[in-house]
Amino acid sequence: MVGLLVMLELAALLLVAYPVIADTGPYGGKDGAALAVSQERGADGPRRGHAGAAGEERTGEREKRFIIRTLDDFKGSLSLAEDEIQELEKEIDAITLLESLQREKDFTNFLDWYHGYADWLKDVIGDFEDDLALFPAGPSRGEERWMGRFGGMVKKQHALARELEKRVKRYDAEEKRLAGIIERRRELRERFGELHDSLARIEDRIRESQGSSSERRENEKKAEKFRADIRVVQNELLSLPLVDEDILKHYAVLVERGEAEIDWLSLKRDEYEAMRDVAAVVGRDPRRDASAIEAAYRRVVRVLESAINRLFRKMDELDRKRARVTPAGSLREVERSRELAGFYERLQGRYDGEIRRLRVLIGAYDAELAEVLSERGR
Numbered sequence: 001m002v003g004l005l006v007m008l009e010l011a012a013l014l015l016v017a018y019p020v021i022a023d024t025g026p027y028g029g030k031d032g033a034a035l036a037v038s039q040e041r042g043a044d045g046p047r048r049g050h051a052g053a054a055g056e057e058r059t060g061e062r063e064k065r066f067i068i069r070t071l072d073d074f075k076g077s078l079s080l081a082e083d084e085i086q087e088l089e090k091e092i093d094a095i096t097l098l099e100s101l102q103r104e105k106d107f108t109n110f111l112d113w114y115h116g117y118a119d120w121l122k123d124v125i126g127d128f129e130d131d132l133a134l135f136p137a138g139p140s141r142g143e144e145r146w147m148g149r150f151g152g153m154v155k156k157q158h159a160l161a162r163e164l165e166k167r168v169k170r171y172d173a174e175e176k177r178l179a180g181i182i183e184r185r186r187e188l189r190e191r192f193g194e195l196h197d198s199l200a201r202i203e204d205r206i207r208e209s210q211g212s213s214s215e216r217r218e219n220e221k222k223a224e225k226f227r228a229d230i231r232v233v234q235n236e237l238l239s240l241p242l243v244d245e246d247i248l249k250h251y252a253v254l255v256e257r258g259e260a261e262i263d264w265l266s267l268k269r270d271e272y273e274a275m276r277d278v279a280a281v282v283g284r285d286p287r288r289d290a291s292a293i294e295a296a297y298r299r300v301v302r303v304l305e306s307a308i309n310r311l312f313r314k315m316d317e318l319d320r321k322r323a324r325v326t327p328a329g330s331l332r333e334v335e336r337s338r339e340l341a342g343f344y345e346r347l348q349g350r351y352d353g354e355i356r357r358l359r360v361l362i363g364a365y366d367a368e369l370a371e372v373l374s375e376r377g378r
Contacts, residue, residue: 150276175251249336
C-alpha cells in the first residue's frame with residue numbers, strides 16, 4: 001500500500017514538472033516529450049529554434065533582393081530598347097518623299113526586331129514581378145525552377161542576337177553591293193572618258209592624214225574599235241542603277257547600331273549566365289551550403305568586374321569612332337553623320353550608366369557574401 005502511494009506521488013510530480021506531455025495539442029505525444037526534454041535542458045533549445053527562423057528570414061530577404069536587382073536590370077534594358085524604338089520612329093517620320101523608299105523599309109525591319117526584344121523584356125519583367133508578389137510568405141522557387149528560368153533567358157538572348165546578326169549581315173551586304181555599283185560606275189565613266197579622248201585623237205589623225213591609204217585605213221579601224229568599246233561602256237552604264245551615295249551612310253549607320261546592340265546582348269548574356277548560378281543557391285541555408293553560395297557569388301563578381309573593363313574598352317573605342325565622324329558631303333550625308341553621332345552619344349550614356357550600376361551590384365554581392373560567411377558558423 002505504501003509502495004502504491006509513492007508511485008502515485010511520483011506521477012503527480014512528473015505532471016507538474018512536464019505538463020506538456022499530457023497535452024493533447026500539436027506537441028502532444030512524442031513531440032511533446034521531445035519538447036519537454038529540450039526544456040529540461042534549459043534555454044538552449046528555444047534559442048536554437050529562434051536562430052533557425054532568423055536564418056530562414058535572412059535567406060528569404062537575400063532571395064527577395066536578388067529578384068529586385070534582376071527586375072531592375074530588365075526594366076533598365078526595356079527603357080533602353082524603348083529609347084531606340086522612339087529614335088527609329090522619329091527617323092522614319094523624318095524621311096522625305098525624295099529619299100529612297102528603302103530607308104523606310106530598313107528602319108521598319110530594324111524596328112520589328114526592337115519590338116520583339118521589348119516584348120520579351122516585358123514578359124520577363126512580368127514573371128519577376130509575380131515572384132516578388134509572393135514575398136514575404138512565398139517559398140523559394142527551388143533550384144531547378146531558377147535554373148530553368150535563367151537558362152531560358154540566356155537561350156533567348158542567343159536567339160535575339162542571331163536574329164539581329166542576320167539583319168546586320170544583310171545591311172552590310174547591301175552596303176557593299178551598292179558601294180560596288182558606285183565604284184563600277186566611276187570606273188566606267190573614267191573608261192568612257194579615256195576611250196572618247198582616244199577616239200578624238202584618231203579622228204584628228206584621219207582628218208589630217210597626208211600619208212598612204214593603208215595608214216588611213218589602219219586609223220579608221222582603230223577608230224571603229226574605239227567606237228565599239230564606247231558602246232559597250234555606255235550599255236553597261238545604262239544597265240547599272242543610279243545609287244545615291246547617301247544610302248551608303250544609311251547602311252553604315254544601321255550596321256554600327258546593330259553591332260553595338262549585338263555586343264550589348266553578349267554582355268548581358270554573360271551576366272545572366274553568372275546570375276543563373278546565384279539563382280540556384282540564393283535560397284539555400286548558408287549554414288549548410290556556404291561554400292556553394294560563396295563560389296556563385298565570387299563568380300558573378302568576377303563576371304561583373306570583367307564587364308566593367310569591357311565597357312571601358314568600348315568607351316575608348318567609341319571616342320575614336322566619334323572623332324572620325326565628319327559631317328561633310330551632301331545635305332543627306334550630313335544628316336546621316338548626325339544620326340551616327342547621336343547614336344554614339346546615346347551609347348556613351350548607356351555605357352556610363354551600366355558601369356555605375358555594375359559597381360553598385362558588386363558592392364551588394366560583396367556585402368551579401370560577407371553576411372553569408374558570417375552565418376556559416378552559427
